[in-house]
Structure formats: C-alpha cells, structure tokens
Amino acid sequence: MTLEFRCRDVGVVCKGKIRSDNEEDLIAQIAKHADEVHDVPNLTQTLVNYAKSTVTSSSPGESES
C-alpha cells in the first residue's frame, strides 16, 4: 500500500507530493519537506493530524480488500 500526501490538499500552493509505504515515514518526510521548502521547522500535532487526514492510499495492482 502506498500512502500519498500532496501539499495542495492542505491548501498550500506547492506541487510537492510525498509518498511512502508507512505512515511514520510519511510524516517524517512531510516534516522534512515542510522545514526545507515551507520554512516550517516544527509541525504541530494539529498540523500532523490535518496532514494525515488528507493522506490518500492506493494499492497499485491490487484490489481493495
């Protein structure tokens, strides 16, 4: 399963897309991107929760079970 986060889904004008196959790593990558690209060095729990709520998941080549 691939998790995907898109900056534009949280209202940020950015073409950034972050993908990972586990949530912990995805959040870590989002935090890094936010710091490097958006000058947001510390994501609050609220922001993390909001980001999580917009994450989409897909299973390429597999049907949903």
Ligand SMILES: [Zn+2]
């Ligand atoms: Zn971004």
